[in-house]
Amino acid sequence: MDTTNYQNFRIDAENICVDYNGKVALYDANLRLKPGQICGLVGMNGAGKTTFFNALTGFVNISKGKIRINGESVRSAQKDQTIAYVPQNEGIDSQFPVNVWDVVMMGRYGSMNIFRCPRESDIQAVKDAIERVDLTDHLSTPIGNLSGGQRKRTFLARAIAQRASILLLDEPFSGVDIRTEKLISELFIQFKNEGKTILLSTHDMIHVREFCDLVLLINKTVVAYGETSEVFTPENITTTFGGISPDFLFGPES
Amino acid sequence: MELCSFLTLDSFITDPLTHDFMRKALLMSSLVAAVCGFLSSYLTLKGWALMGDAVSHSVMPGVVVAYALGLPFSLGAFIFGVGSVALIGFIKQKSRVKEDTVIGLVFTGFFALGIVLVSKIKSNIDLHSILFGSPLGISLSDVKQTIFISLLVVILLSIFRKDLMLYCFDPRHAKTVGINVFFLHYLLLTCLSLAAVVGLQSVGIILVVAMLITPGATAYLLTDKFDNMTIISVLSAIISSLMGIYISFWFDLETGGSIVLAQTFIFLFAFLFAPRYGIFKLKKFFAGYK
Numbered sequence: 001m002d003t004t005n006y007q008n009f010r011i012d013a014e015n016i017c018v019d020y021n022g023k024v025a026l027y028d029a030n031l032r033l034k035p036g037q038i039c040g041l042v043g044m045n046g047a048g049k050t051t052f053f054n055a056l057t058g059f060v061n062i063s064k065g066k067i068r069i070n071g072e073s074v075r076s077a078q079k080d081q082t083i084a085y086v087p088q089n090e091g092i093d094s095q096f097p098v099n100v101w102d103v104v105m106m107g108r109y110g111s112m113n114i115f116r117c118p119r120e121s122d123i124q125a126v127k128d129a130i131e132r133v134d135l136t137d138h139l140s141t142p143i144g145n146l147s148g149g150q151r152k153r154t155f156l157a158r159a160i161a162q163r164a165s166i167l168l169l170d171e172p173f174s175g176v177d178i179r180t181e182k183l184i185s186e187l188f189i190q191f192k193n194e195g196k197t198i199l200l201s202t203h204d205m206i207h208v209r210e211f212c213d214l215v216l217l218i219n220k221t222v223v224a225y226g227e228t229s230e231v232f233t234p235e236n237i238t239t240t241f242g243g244i245s246p247d248f249l250f251g252p253e254s
Numbered sequence: 255m256e257l258c259s260f261l262t263l264d265s266f267i268t269d270p271l272t273h274d275f276m277r278k279a280l281l282m283s284s285l286v287a288a289v290c291g292f293l294s295s296y297l298t299l300k301g302w303a304l305m306g307d308a309v310s311h312s313v314m315p316g317v318v319v320a321y322a323l324g325l326p327f328s329l330g331a332f333i334f335g336v337g338s339v340a341l342i343g344f345i346k347q348k349s350r351v352k353e354d355t356v357i358g359l360v361f362t363g364f365f366a367l368g369i370v371l372v373s374k375i376k377s378n379i380d381l382h383s384i385l386f387g388s389p390l391g392i393s394l395s396d397v398k399q400t401i402f403i404s405l406l407v408v409i410l411l412s413i414f415r416k417d418l419m420l421y422c423f424d425p426r427h428a429k430t431v432g433i434n435v436f437f438l439h440y441l442l443l444t445c446l447s448l449a450a451v452v453g454l455q456s457v458g459i460i461l462v463v464a465m466l467i468t469p470g471a472t473a474y475l476l477t478d479k480f481d482n483m484t485i486i487s488v489l490s491a492i493i494s495s496l497m498g499i500y501i502s503f504w505f506d507l508e509t510g511g512s513i514v515l516a517q518t519f520i521f522l523f524a525f526l527f528a529p530r531y532g533i534f535k536l537k538k539f540f541a542g543y544k
Contacts, residue, residue, distance in 0.1 A: 021347060057430040078432035085430045096299060096423050097478045106420055110431030116416040142478035162431065 009068065010035055010166055010197040011056065016065030018051050025051040027221050029065075033197050033214070035165070038188060040212035040228070041201040044241055047219045049201040053168050056199075057085050069166065077166075081110045084159030086169040089148050092155075099140045100154050104129055107161035129161035134183060149180030156187065167191065169200040173207055185211065208232060270503045279389040282400055283495040283513065286456045287465065289404045291491030292411050293449045294470030295484045296442060300422040304354060305339070306466040308361035309443070310450035312338030314368025314459055317384060317451075322375045328399055328451045335447030336440075338364050365459075387458035387510035389499065400452050407445050407452075414441060419480055456495065457510035465491065468517040475521075475528040490520050 011033040018026040026048040033039055041049050054060040056067065058074040069077035077083055084107070107129070108122040118126075130136055133153035143151055152172065159167055172184055188211055191198060199216075202208060208215055208228060215232050217223040217240040224236040270276040297306050313331035320330025338360055345356045372381050383391065392400075411418070420428045421438040429435045446466070453462040473486035498513030526533050 054426075057426065059426050059429050078430060081431055083430055085426055087424065087426065091426075092424060093299075097474065097480045097483050098419075098423065099478070102480070106424070106427060107431075109416070109420060109428075110433065115413065144478065158427070 008034060010037075010070060011199070012066075012068040012071075013056065014066045014068075016055055016062045016067060018048075018055050018060055019063050020060075024220065026055070026218075027064075029218065029222050031199075031216055031222075031225070033199065035195040035197055036192050037214055038192060038198040038200070038212050039214040039216055040208040041199055041216050041218065042205075042208060042237075042240060043201075043218040043223075047240070048221075049218065050170065052218065053085065053170060053199075053201070056166075056168060057083055078110075081162050081164055083166045083168060084162045084164035086152075086155045086159050086167065086172060088170045089151055089175055091170065092143075092151075094146075094151065095144050097142065099142050100130065100135055100146070100157075101126065101139045103143060103154050104157045104161050107158035110162070125161045125163065126157075129157040132160055132187070133157040147177065149176040152176050153180055153183065156184065165196055167196060167198045167200075169198065171202060172200050173202060173204055205232075205237070266500070266504070270500060275390050276499070276503065278392060278397065279509070280496060280499055282392055282397060283389045283456045283499055284492045285404050286400065286452045287469075287491035287495035287513075288488050289407050290449050290453050290462075290465035291469040291488040292408060292484060293445055294466055294468070294491065295473060295480070295487045296411075296418055296422055296470075297446065297466055298470035298474055299419075300442070302442075302446070303463070303467045304357050306446060306450070307463040308338060308342065308357045309335045309446050310454065310459060310462040310466065311361040312364035313447065313450055313454070314365050314384070315371055316368075317454075317459075318368050318371040318375060318379060321379050322371075326399055328403055328448070331451040331454075332444075332447050334364060335450060336443060339443050383458070384454065385458050385460055386508060387454060387456050387461070389456045389509050389513075392455060396455060400455060403448050403452050407448050410441060410445055414438065415484070418442060457513050461510055461514045464514040464517055468514070468521050469494075472517075472521045472524045475524040475531045478530075491517070494520055 009032050011031055013029060013031040016026065016029050017024070029048070029052065031039070031052075041052060043049050051060065055062050056069070056074070058078055067074050069082055104126045105118060105122070108118065108125060109116050112118065112122065130139065133156050135150060135153055135157065138146065138150065143154060146154065152175075156172075173181055176184070188198065200212070209232065212228050214226065215228045216225045217231065217236055219240050219242065223240045224231045271280075297303060313335045316330035316332070316334030317327045318330075320327040323330075342353075342356050342360050345351065345360065346353050349356075351359075369381075372379055372384075380388070382388075417428070417433055417438055418441070420433065421435060421442070425435050428438070449466060450462050453465045456462075457465055469487040469491040470483070472490050473483040476486050477483050494516035495513050497516040499509060501507060501516070502509040502512040524532065529535065
């Protein structure tokens with residue numbers, strides 16, 4: 001298990017720190033994920049979940065530590081389209097004048113030429129991705145006219161079209177309908193079988209138990225990390241959420 | 255006396271064309287409008303209206319200094335335009351003052367510096383033409399510069415139009431797939447400074463921000479497709495420039511103000527009657543008839 005061979009890990013973050021103009025957002029955080037693993041990222045608002053994502057995608061620079069993606073730097077992971085980020089619905093401008101097709105095509109931009117002219121293979125990848133999230137009837141629907149669940153599926157399709165091996169999902173289940181939730185959970189199983197690695201942040205404890213092999217509890221730094229069955233205990237959750245009893249979060253224990 | 259010519263629409267349009275300065279003004283203003291209109295869709299979607307205002311005002315001292323030193327005024331304007339944005343970023347990062355306050359503070363400071371310089375530097379700068387534009391009195395060297403800058407901006411925007419769209423929509427995704435977001439940020443700023451420089455000849459420094467935001471806002475109300483938005487934005491900018499110049503010719507009004515007023519009226523029209531997003535959703539209205 002404990003090997004220094006980085007190639008074994010899709011994501012290998014070691015003692016990473018991030019600060020914004022001197023304000024520490026995340027410190028001494030570690031994470032190691034292998035192909036086919038699904039990991040839940042759990043913490044309060046402001047605990048550093050988004051910062052963690054930003055560090056992995058290279059959207060913010062880490063001030064200390066080391067991140068290896070498939071054994072290589074974040075920069076080369078960006079070039080290789082290794083990581084796909086699926087934003088929260090609140091994180092995007094839903095009134096932006098683009099339709100489902102346009103958004104999913106954005107997943108192909110990184111591997112196109114400078115003018116971003118879609119090739120036959122790009123068009124096929126976009127078609128396939130849209131089919132997998134069941135939005136073929138909405139190809140030219142502006143994203144402003146989609147429901148929350150459909151919009152979430154659009155961005156999932158973008159990640160699929162990108163053919164990334166690592167998926168980072170920010171609150172994938174928030175504000176979606178039952179149908180979308182079911183479709184996402186089916187996709188998770190497919191992704192797992194395809195050997196993709198998934199890191200998802202969530203507020204919903206039930207989803208962690210249901211989908212995640214591993215769980216990473218953070219509050220500015222790692223509170224606990226490991227197999228969900230071992231680590232996702234009421235004590236650890238209480239610590240993560242700053243002393244709020246898990247009864248309050250889960251409802252009375254049944 | 256000239257009102258007699260109103261009898262025919264034909265002469266309303268062709269009479270001004272007999273004047274050399276009018277032909278030049280119509281052509282140059284259309285070009286400038288097209289450039290500003292093109293950029294406008296990006297600025298409105300990125301939420302950079304205030305930034306456009308800041309940059310366009312901040313180029314003032316640059317224009318004055320360049321004139322005094324006999325340099326191309328676009329060079330001075332460009333340096334001060336980009337400089338103001340850098341200063342805004344620096345002050346925001348190093349102090350607790352909120353961003354919109356910093357923007358307002360910096361651009362008014364630059365603008366005031368420009369006005370003071372005009373009064374101090376002995377030259378033949380016409381303050382009025384900088385502040386309010388002078389499309390009718392544009393010189394030959396200005397024409398060359400304007401054409402050069404306009405082509406440059408149009409080429410840059412055309413090459414990177416999809417990347418810039420993605421940058422405005424989802425910079426995080428752009429970064430994740432290896433697109434140089436830093437470069438795109440400064441590309442957009444550069445184009446903004448350059449467009450402000452050519453725009454100020456048409457409508458002047460004070461109103462140039464209208465050229466940079468109104469056409470985009472109008473187009474945003476009329477379509478849900480990005481490419482169409484760009485086309486509508488460019489067209490509405492050109493049409494309002496032509497309208498503004500004609501109206502100012504026949505009614506002897508300030509040209510820059512007329513152009514911007516024409517843009518505002520087109521926006522109001524879209525605001526009221528846009529098929530989907532207008533106040534009186536025309537699409538529904540007509541659908542009811544069928």
